[in-house]
Amino acid sequence: MRFRAVVVVLTRLLSFLLVAQSQNTGAASGSVDVLGVKLGATLDQAMAAVKAGNPALVIDVHDSFVVFPGKQVQVHRGFIAHTPRGKNPSYYFGADGAYDVVGVQIAFPPGPQVVEMVSRYVGFANNAPVAKANLLEALRMKYGPETAMDGPNPYWVFDGSGKIIRTKLTPDQMNCMTMVQFNRLDIRDGGGLGAAGAQWDQANEITTNLNSSTLYTTNSAKCLPYTIVKAELALNTPDLAGGFMVTALSPGIAHNGMAATNAAIRGEIDKLAQQQKDAASKRGPGKL
Numbered sequence: 001m002r003f004r005a006v007v008v009v010l011t012r013l014l015s016f017l018l019v020a021q022s023q024n025t026g027a028a029s030g031s032v033d034v035l036g037v038k039l040g041a042t043l044d045q046a047m048a049a050v051k052a053g054n055p056a057l058v059i060d061v062h063d064s065f066v067v068f069p070g071k072q073v074q075v076h077r078g079f080i081a082h083t084p085r086g087k088n089p090s091y092y093f094g095a096d097g098a099y100d101v102v103g104v105q106i107a108f109p110p111g112p113q114v115v116e117m118v119s120r121y122v123g124f125a126n127n128a129p130v131a132k133a134n135l136l137e138a139l140r141m142k143y144g145p146e147t148a149m150d151g152p153n154p155y156w157v158f159d160g161s162g163k164i165i166r167t168k169l170t171p172d173q174m175n176c177m178t179m180v181q182f183n184r185l186d187i188r189d190g191g192g193l194g195a196a197g198a199q200w201d202q203a204n205e206i207t208t209n210l211n212s213s214t215l216y217t218t219n220s221a222k223c224l225p226y227t228i229v230k231a232e233l234a235l236n237t238p239d240l241a242g243g244f245m246v247t248a249l250s251p252g253i254a255h256n257g258m259a260a261t262n263a264a265i266r267g268e269i270d271k272l273a274q275q276q277k278d279a280a281s282k283r284g285p286g287k288l
Contacts, residue, residue: 033118034248035049035118037049037102038115039115040115041114042114043106046106047059050081056083056084057081057082058084060080061076062198062199063076064199064201065202065203066203066261067265069268076106077108078103078105078185079104080102080186080193081101081104082100090189090191092189093123097125098126101121101187101188101194105117107254107258108258112257116253117248117250119245120245121244124241129237129240129241129242131239131241132238136233139244143229144164146164147166152235152238154230155180155231156229157177157227160225160226172219172222172223175219176220176226177230179219179220179223180230180247181247187245203265208265220251223252224251226251227249227250228251230246232247
């Protein structure tokens with residue numbers, strides 16, 4: 001009976017997580033997913049995956065701007081899919097306390113606008129926590145044996161061939177882990193960036209400079225081949241979890257996308273400067 005109960009719990013958790021390909025080698029980096037949302041997917045593909053994974057979720061698309069000299073272009077930056085808001089519109093969770101939220105961020109143009117990061121938070125119903133051991137087992141069945149543990153939280157680093165790195169991480173690889181910020185997209189409640197209609201980070205001359213964000217730095221340039229997945233267990237007690245968060249990130253998509261955006265903005269700035277210089281060279285000083 002005890003074995004059957006464990007199987008039932010794991011099956012329930014895997015319905016949340018969507019089992020991946022192999023427990024021994026892990027998922028290939030191009031097919032690592034969170035609720036079916038794969039890194040490198042288009043916005044439409046990501047929304048379709050969420051709807052397939054949990055049709056009850058409400059999707060709020062969030063926009064931003066790419067700022068060029070004299071103009072700004074409105075673009076999609078991602079979306080948050082969430083349990084329908086309750087009586088208090090500032091929160092997602094329902095009467096039983098359970099809720100499910102997915103945050104997806106896509107790269108700025110002019111490079112491909114594809115998923116660079118996806119996070120998901122699942123809160124279990126009040127008075128219905130899940131054993132930490134069962135949750136960890138379900139995560140390992142999806143992503144494979146973890147690269148390492150950070151306290152109670154596992155993380156996975158996939159190399160360029162899609163294999164999980166199981167050896168001790170190098171200092172550069174450890175720095176790659178700092179790119180993954182669990183609540184970057186404000187997905188745990190309905191406020192902040194999660195508020196309907198909220199504008200996300202803007203791409204301009206300053207914000208797209210190297211080292212202006214954690215996704216585009218001298219360190220992230222060393223992380224291009226990797227795919228990173230981190231899980232965070234919301235523990236009520238050392239052994240019981242009231243929820244969990246999973247974040248998957250492609251440093252390559254994030255870094256290269258921001259580099260392309262910065263190059264486009266810089267190109268327009270240089271073009272305008274040259275036009276002004278050319279125009280100035282044709283003007284006389286007037287009567288002296």
